[in-house]
Amino acid sequence: MEIRELRFAQRMSGLSGSAIREIFKYVSQPGVISFAGGNPGTFALPYEEVARISSELLLSQGKVLLQYGATEGYFPLRESLAGYIEDTFKARFTSQEILITSGSMQGLDLLCKVLINPGDIVLTESPTFLGALQCLNAYQAQIVPLKGDDEGIDPDYLEEMIKTHQPKMLYTIPTFQNPTGITLSLERRERIAHLAAQYGVVVAEDDPYHSLRYSGEMLPSIKSFDRSNWIVLLGSFSKVISPGLRVGFMAGSENILRQCIICKQCVDVHTANLNQAIVDVYLRQGLLAPHIKSILPGYGARMASMLESLSAIPQIKRCTQPEGGLFIFVFFDEDQDVAPLFQAAIDKGVAFVPGSPFYPEGGHRHSLRLNFSSASLEDIHKGMDILTQCIQKTMS
Amino acid sequence: MEIRELRFAQRMSGLSGSAIREIFKYVSQPGVISFAGGNPGTFALPYEEVARISSELLLSQGKVLLQYGATEGYFPLRESLAGYIEDTFKARFTSQEILITSGSMQGLDLLCKVLINPGDIVLTESPTFLGALQCLNAYQAQIVPLKGDDEGIDPDYLEEMIKTHQPKMLYTIPTFQNPTGITLSLERRERIAHLAAQYGVVVAEDDPYHSLRYSGEMLPSIKSFDRSNWIVLLGSFSKVISPGLRVGFMAGSENILRQCIICKQCVDVHTANLNQAIVDVYLRQGLLAPHIKSILPGYGARMASMLESLSAIPQIKRCTQPEGGLFIFVFFDEDQDVAPLFQAAIDKGVAFVPGSPFYPEGGHRHSLRLNFSSASLEDIHKGMDILTQCIQKTMS
Numbered sequence: 196m197e198i199r200e201l202r203f204a205q206r207m208s209g210l211s212g213s214a215i216r217e218i219f220k221y222v223s224q225p226g227v228i229s230f231a232g233g234n235p236g237t238f239a240l241p242y243e244e245v246a247r248i249s250s251e252l253l254l255s256q257g258k259v260l261l262q263y264g265a266t267e268g269y270f271p272l273r274e275s276l277a278g279y280i281e282d283t284f285k286a287r288f289t290s291q292e293i294l295i296t297s298g299s300m301q302g303l304d305l306l307c308k309v310l311i312n313p314g315d316i317v318l319t320e321s322p323t324f325l326g327a328l329q330c331l332n333a334y335q336a337q338i339v340p341l342k343g344d345d346e347g348i349d350p351d352y353l354e355e356m357i358k359t360h361q362p363k364m365l366y367t368i369p370t371f372q373n374p375t376g377i378t379l380s381l382e383r384r385e386r387i388a389h390l391a392a393q394y395g396v397v398v399a400e401d402d403p404y405h406s407l408r409y410s411g412e413m414l415p416s417i418k419s420f421d422r423s424n425w426i427v428l429l430g431s432f433s434k435v436i437s438p439g440l441r442v443g444f445m446a447g448s449e450n451i452l453r454q455c456i457i458c459k460q461c462v463d464v465h466t467a468n469l470n471q472a473i474v475d476v477y478l479r480q481g482l483l484a485p486h487i488k489s490i491l492p493g494y495g496a497r498m499a500s501m502l503e504s505l506s507a508i509p510q511i512k513r514c515t516q517p518e519g520g521l522f523i524f525v526f527f528d529e530d531q532d533v534a535p536l537f538q539a540a541i542d543k544g545v546a547f548v549p550g551s552p553f554y555p556e557g558g559h560r561h562s563l564r565l566n567f568s569s570a571s572l573e574d575i576h577k578g579m580d581i582l583t584q585c586i587q588k589t590m591s
Numbered sequence: 592m593e594i595r596e597l598r599f600a601q602r603m604s605g606l607s608g609s610a611i612r613e614i615f616k617y618v619s620q621p622g623v624i625s626f627a628g629g630n631p632g633t634f635a636l637p638y639e640e641v642a643r644i645s646s647e648l649l650l651s652q653g654k655v656l657l658q659y660g661a662t663e664g665y666f667p668l669r670e671s672l673a674g675y676i677e678d679t680f681k682a683r684f685t686s687q688e689i690l691i692t693s694g695s696m697q698g699l700d701l702l703c704k705v706l707i708n709p710g711d712i713v714l715t716e717s718p719t720f721l722g723a724l725q726c727l728n729a730y731q732a733q734i735v736p737l738k739g740d741d742e743g744i745d746p747d748y749l750e751e752m753i754k755t756h757q758p759k760m761l762y763t764i765p766t767f768q769n770p771t772g773i774t775l776s777l778e779r780r781e782r783i784a785h786l787a788a789q790y791g792v793v794v795a796e797d798d799p800y801h802s803l804r805y806s807g808e809m810l811p812s813i814k815s816f817d818r819s820n821w822i823v824l825l826g827s828f829s830k831v832i833s834p835g836l837r838v839g840f841m842a843g844s845e846n847i848l849r850q851c852i853i854c855k856q857c858v859d860v861h862t863a864n865l866n867q868a869i870v871d872v873y874l875r876q877g878l879l880a881p882h883i884k885s886i887l888p889g890y891g892a893r894m895a896s897m898l899e900s901l902s903a904i905p906q907i908k909r910c911t912q913p914e915g916g917l918f919i920f921v922f923f924d925e926d927q928d929v930a931p932l933f934q935a936a937i938d939k940g941v942a943f944v945p946g947s948p949f950y951p952e953g954g955h956r957h958s959l960r961l962n963f964s965s966a967s968l969e970d971i972h973k974g975m976d977i978l979t980q981c982i983q984k985t986m987s
Contacts, residue, residue: 199792202822204705234658242649242650243653245657247646249644249645254639257638260835261637261638261835262631262835298835304859326860333704354618378756437658438860439656439660439863441860457725460698462700464834464837
């Protein structure tokens with residue numbers, strides 16, 4: 196009798212697990228200073244307020260919150276989100292055009308599920324968010340990386356790529372991008388919205404860092420320039436309230452959302468109600484804006500400190516100069532490789548993520564990503580001193 | 592200039608949205624008595640206890656719970672689940688073999704994602720859970736329905752179907768099945784475990800109703816007979832604590848779970864920490880067993896009342912006689928159609944779900960599903976009186 200071997204689906208062959216998963220084993224060890232993850236700083240997590248709110252919510256409407264909820268989301272939150280999104284992203288939606296997701300990652304997953312056939316072409320910034328690359332690979336999309344500069348995606352190149360590849364979707368993080376920290380300029384936002392409509396390309400506008408601005412002016416979303424409903428805005432409360440609550444949203448045409456809702460029904464039925472209601476209280480009671488205001492100086496000081504340290508390291512060819520977000524991206528000379536630096540830094544108790552995995556096309560071994568939100572200011576000083584020493588030893 | 596039309600992925604063509612979604616519009620109207628959903632009774636939702644626990648958890652470890660968590664799940668819960676699963680399902684797992692999911696629906700979704708290529712064959716009971724059918728359709732599985740009787744799947748027929756179709760997976764709800772309430776007998780559990788190993792078929796054993804037994808003896812899971820690790824146990828706290836919290840688990844071989852974890856990372860990153868920690872407190876502090884004990888009599892009385900009403904209706908050919916769970920399945924003569932009854936009942940303010948959508952092969956328009964957990968005992972009396980009248984008017 197022949198025993199069959201377990202065979203996984205074809206989609207799994209493109210998924211090796213996040214290249215940086217191994218790094219996080221180091222990070223969780225005590226005493227390690229992490230510039231590796233994308234975690235909010237501990238000081239920015241409002242646990243006492245959430246404790247009070249969750250207790251009040253459960254005592255006043257626990258019978259509703261503990262019951263099954265609608266796949267579309269908790270209705271009061273969909274309502275309050277309409278106002279929040281207009282204020283923050285300058286884009287108008289009815290509550291019918293808003294779907295609550297279990298983090299903004301799920302928004303991209305659902306969008307891929309309803310749109311992407313194996314082999315379909317998706318354009319992305321390069322480098323871009325690792326989770327997005329994994330997600331696109333899980334749907335066997337063909338990823339075409341876009342060129343950009345310090346103002347984000349180059350719209351002329353984008354148009355060329357659209358004409359050449361007829362992509363199904365563009366995935367972009369326009370504000371304080373992960374991993375670069377770069378922000379797409381106002382003019383380019385408008386231009387990209389027009390290109391999407393002109394050529395019929397869905398844009399997944401992933402904007403979780405939008406409110407974490409430490410200098411300069413807030414920009415309207417790409418979606419705010421959308422006249423033809425090709426753009427879907429993905430948002431999250433992970434970076435401004437708590438990632439552990441897993442509450443995000445997608446906002447776009449009802450046509451697309453209807454399909455996403457059908458999929459979400461047999462993915463996780465709905466996002467946890469209590470978690471949605473907590474976010475709703477933050478929005479309705481005006482708690483979010485002052486909370487964000489209270490955490491910005493701490494993040495801004497951390498970014499400034501890290502940028503200052505970086506500017507004093509001669510081996511660094513250039514680094515991005517973000518005005519917000521969580522990340523700075525660093526380049527050495529093109530013939531360098533950060534692998535020995537990575538090992539040396541780990542040995543001294545400092546973790547970062549090499550840049551290469553963020554590039555869909557690979558290469559770029561002379562780059563790395565630094566996160567400044569997770570470590571304390573003191574640890575940033577200490578960690579950057581160690582990193583500077585390691586750079587001097589390992590990079591020329 | 593030709594404007595492209597938005598085209599959805601091929602997988603969406605098999606997904607029309609749940610056939611019973613429309614029904615739930617009626618159900619949410621005030622005054623309607625619902626035998627339609629699968630909601631726990633309001634009396635069974637322990638909101639005061641969850642309020643206390645969540646407040647205590649957030650005040651004592653809010654900085655951890657509001658932060659990102661591990662994709663595998665909150666470690667204390669994976670530990671406490673190992674003991675719970677052994678007690679409840681008589682199957683042993685290390686915490687490494689347990690993945691926390693956002694409800695057991697997500698367990699099936701992840702399993703499909705890692706295993707199913709379009710066209711792969713999946714065996715299911717017929718009728719079976721609508722969400723599972725939707726999920727399998729989303730992965731473009733070819734569903735082959737299995738014959739069974741009052742003891743569940745017929746193992747001889749199962750073996751024949753395995754030989755004929757070489758399926759990738761068997762999806763089964765062995766205990767108080769949805770929609771029938773039927774429980775797979777002990778002998779068949781053992782036999783199915785052996786068939787899975789003999790022919791190399793993954794079994795998704797979905798057992799969310801296991802603890803809701805109102806008479807008879809608890810049975811060990813199919814997994815408890817598994818010697819070759821082809822069986823993955825899917826569980827949920829939706830029916831015994833709260834569906835709104837969205838906490839479930841999957842337990843199986845590390846080989847399969849590793850792939851599921853990779854997928855979950857780019858689906859929802861992790862299940863909300865606070866929700867996992869609440870379930871962990873229920874398990875660790877021994878709160879779950881007494882809570883379940885306290886709700887069983889209420890559910891048992893509801894089921895008994897409904898079965899008694901059904902036995903007095905001459906038009907009913909037969910109905911299942913469950914020993915637990917949430918559902919009773921009802922058959923009229925084969926030439927009957929419940930569509931007029933459905934409309935008549937809705938008009939009188941009583942909702943149920945016609946049986947046909949639960950059958951992968953369709954047909955069976957002479958059947959319907961009744962839920963007895965959601966309505967109060969008083970409403971069950973009232974609703975069954977109305978239903979009896981409607982049956983007398985519409986069915987022969």
